[in-house]
Amino acid sequence: MIFPEYYPKNTKDFSNESVFHARFKKEMGREAIVYYSVKFITPDVPMREIDFIVVTPKLILCIELKNGKWRYRDSTWKFYNRRSKNWEEQENKPYKGPVDQIRSGRKILGEFLNNHNSFEDPVPDAYFKSCIFFLKNDPSDFPVPDKEKEFFVGKSKLKNKNLTMREIIKDLEDPNLPPLSQEQMKNVNEIIQVNLNFVEDFDSRLNSQQKKLIALTxxxxxxxxxxxxxxxxxxxxxxxxxxxxxxxxxxxxxxxxxxxxxxxxxxxxxxxxxxxxxxxxxxxxxxxxxxxxxxxxxxxxxxxxxxxxxxxxxxxxxxxxxxxxxxxxxxxxxxxxxxxxxxxxxxxxxxxxxxxxxxxxxxKENIRTPRKVYEQACILGRKEVIPSLLPDITGIHYVTIESEEEIFQKLSWSIQYGLRELDLEQEEIVILSLNPDLTKKIIDYYDSTKNGQPLVIAYNGNHHINRSHSGNSSVRIADLHEFHGREARFVILIGISDFNDPAYFESYYDALTRTTSVCSIIFPEKLREQLVTLFKKKNN
Missing domain, CATH: 3.40.50.300 (P-loop containing nucleotide triphosphate hydrolases)
Known part of the structure; x- marks a missing residue:
């Protein structure tokens, strides 16, 4: 099985991706699930795209296709530019060469799965691997250690008509590992499908959810x-x-x-x-x-x-x-x-x-907050977890920051995720703050650095929404008490200083139940262990 089932029309095919989409679809068998063109769009990890991710009972594999000629000399990767007829390094990329690309991509996949699984790895690290399909090179072309070459698949093997994709992938599996359970595989696939716009697109999910929101129980x-x-x-x-x-x-x-x-x-x-x-x-x-x-x-x-x-x-x-x-x-x-x-x-x-x-x-049944978000609201608010009746659009997004200054970048990621990926309007997004000083700091920042970014504005004294200079309503920011009794499609919660402070339990619960679709929680990295402990206690 492969997602999407059909190769997208009007897609520029620089790396023979359509050929491999067809081969994966035909040759992988029923045990494997393959995802094509996996874009990490959620605000909890850096934006990145992986050509293919393969999930089998013994392997979770990230694959990058390389259709050009490559060489490795003096510890540097270069590709042959057919236009300039020169060997050149990749520029303006967050990685150095194909090996760093696939390793960093695999790391982002691991972080993404961990973030959306209550900060637990859904499967042991030994099952994760990454490889590069070189369409115009063989592993012997590169003077790198044999250990690295194990995850190079070259043109000779890929063009061998006697080898199926299942056989090529099977060579990358560790025969000593026991197969993953059905529950583990289901969990991994659900995280990918729910959060990365596979199976049913976000727009369809939003429309379906809206029908449930307006229907009486x-x-x-x-x-x-x-x-x-x-x-x-x-x-x-x-x-x-x-x-x-x-x-x-x-x-x-x-x-x-x-x-x-x-x-x-x-x-x-x-x-x-x-x-x-x-x-x-x-x-x-x-x-x-x-x-x-x-x-x-x-x-x-x-x-x-x-x-x-x-x-x-x-x-x-x-x-x-x-x-x-x-x-x-x-x-x-x-x-x-x-x-x-x-x-x-x-x-x-x-x-x-x-x-x-x-x-x-x-x-006692919540019908206005998505299931996963409401479950997390109950956990953070230390309340009995009662399942919500509203289906999920996506999972809850936990976004960490190393410093207070980093919040502006992570806010931008979250806002752009809502606007571009979920196709929400600016007025459907609200930032709820538990820290009045941080609220003012963010307002001052956006007010002085508009530069085409979504303009974050505050409520005035009467709780009316101000308008930007263009006359369009904007992303809103408010202290939690100002937003009492209101709802938004996308809530971004900030200003968290301690998940274990009882004074804030009710605030966490109230903030998360303000959303009807999606929620991001931006918090200091140093508080991660508090969440890990809390989620483990809940699971036990």
């Missing part, structure tokens, strides 16, 4: 359809369970039914967006502080994000704006399940309302 549909049977309902849900989405859908239905309703939210961003509902006649949107705008009592009350404002004193205020008061009136309340346990005043207020509610519903 059975529990949500049941809650909305049985409003008349239950007059007073409390819904406590984990982040990403769809509370605000259902609250707004209930408001929309009440507007259509011409029922006078008040919608109260503690979500600052949503409160500032109420103007988009100004043409609604029967649903009145307010935040928790502007009751004075109400002149008549409502027939129905929707309370969203109640963890931000609800207490026993506030309940008495609600009695004054709802027909029948809270004990006999009609209302629907949404709140955070975890905070209903942790915040004493909120817990006491809910206990009072539970005594008069017709029913209580608990939503």
């Amino acid at each position: 059975h529990e949500q549909f049941e809650l909305l359809s049985r409003r008349k049977k239950f007059s007073r309902t409390i819904v406590l849900g984990i982040p990403g369970s769809g509370k605000t989405i259902v609250a707004l859908e209930q408001a929309r239905r009440l507007e259509l039914e011409r029922i006078k309703t008040v919608f109260i939210t503690g979500n600052t961003y949503l409160a500032n967006r109420f103007s988009r509902f100004r043409d609604w006649r029967f649903v009145h949107f307010i935040n928790e502080n502007n009751f004075d705008t109400l002149t008549k009592k409502s027939e129905f009350l929707i309370l969203d994000s109640t963890e931000e404002y609800l207490n026993q004193d506030f309940i008495s205020k609600l009695d004054s704006i709802l027909k029948g008061g809270m004990s006999a009136g009609k209302w629907l309340l949404f709140g955070d399940f975890y905070k209903s346990i942790d915040i004493l005043k909120y817990k006491e207020a809910l206990t009072q309302l539970k005594g008069i509610a017709d029913r209580e519903v608990v939503w």
Whole structure:
């Protein structure tokens, strides 16, 4: 099996890649999976492309094709330039010659697999190998140690019609190694396929995921359809369970039914967006502080994000704006399940309302955060890992930095990954910071070095999005509390100083559950061991 199944049309074929694509497809057999033109596009490793990666039960092999003539003299690799008719060194490359190219490529593959496997090598290092297919040389042409020549495959062997590609690859396998398990091979292949745009492209995955995001679950549909049977309902849900989405859908239905309703939210961003509902006649949107705008009592009350404002004193205020008061009136309340346990005043207020509610519903399934991202959110937040129902677009990207200055390069990698590879719009990407000083530093940096890069901008005091000079919305950056109750397709989390500090557990959980598609976490390399220990503890 080979990915992609067909050689791409309109591709310039400088190294006979189409020939080898066809041979791998025909001659490798069922045990092997071959990937052609593997581009490392994720922000956790440097950009690099490998011609072919072959995964067999005894080998994970990186292959580079060399269609020109090469020579090795005075410790230097040179290729023959047919245009200038001279022997020349490769220029403007992050490697020196074909051997360094394939070795560094194999190293990047190892780092990539490790990063996307909870910082564990999915298979032992002994199974990884790299080789060069020289189409116009034989290994004997190069005065290098025989140990290096073991991984040179020359023109004589490649042109031998009696040898299949499976036989050529089998010669590179170590006969003393036991075969990899099916689980190990599946893991390696899944990491490559999910993160590197194989099988189903990112655009198709995003479209499929979007359909799930806008569809109501059975529990949500049941809650909305049985409003008349239950007059007073409390819904406590984990982040990403769809509370605000259902609250707004209930408001929309009440507007259509011409029922006078008040919608109260503690979500600052949503409160500032109420103007988009100004043409609604029967649903009145307010935040928790502007009751004075109400002149008549409502027939129905929707309370969203109640963890931000609800207490026993506030309940008495609600009695004054709802027909029948809270004990006999009609209302629907949404709140955070975890905070209903942790915040004493909120817990006491809910206990009072539970005594008069017709029913209580608990939503513990996340439906708005991708599975892998939500799993990591629970681990970093030290919460029970409950599988999310939303499929993954790609894996979570852990990106390390050696110094604070390196964050600008890694931010650029992440942003470009979102724009170019995922085809997201700038406004669909947000950088969430846990360090206000770092937030300011990044804003100042981008403000002074625009140079065609995506312009990172901040929220102003009202949490509105500023505009760049061109009038286009830009990649956003915000401290985590400023982004409460909001979502973005791609979240980049920065400003992490300690994964083991309990003061930040809730912040890690909140930040990762803000994404509906993709997440990158940029953190100091010195904290890697904290994650390794944490993931091992979880696996055990």
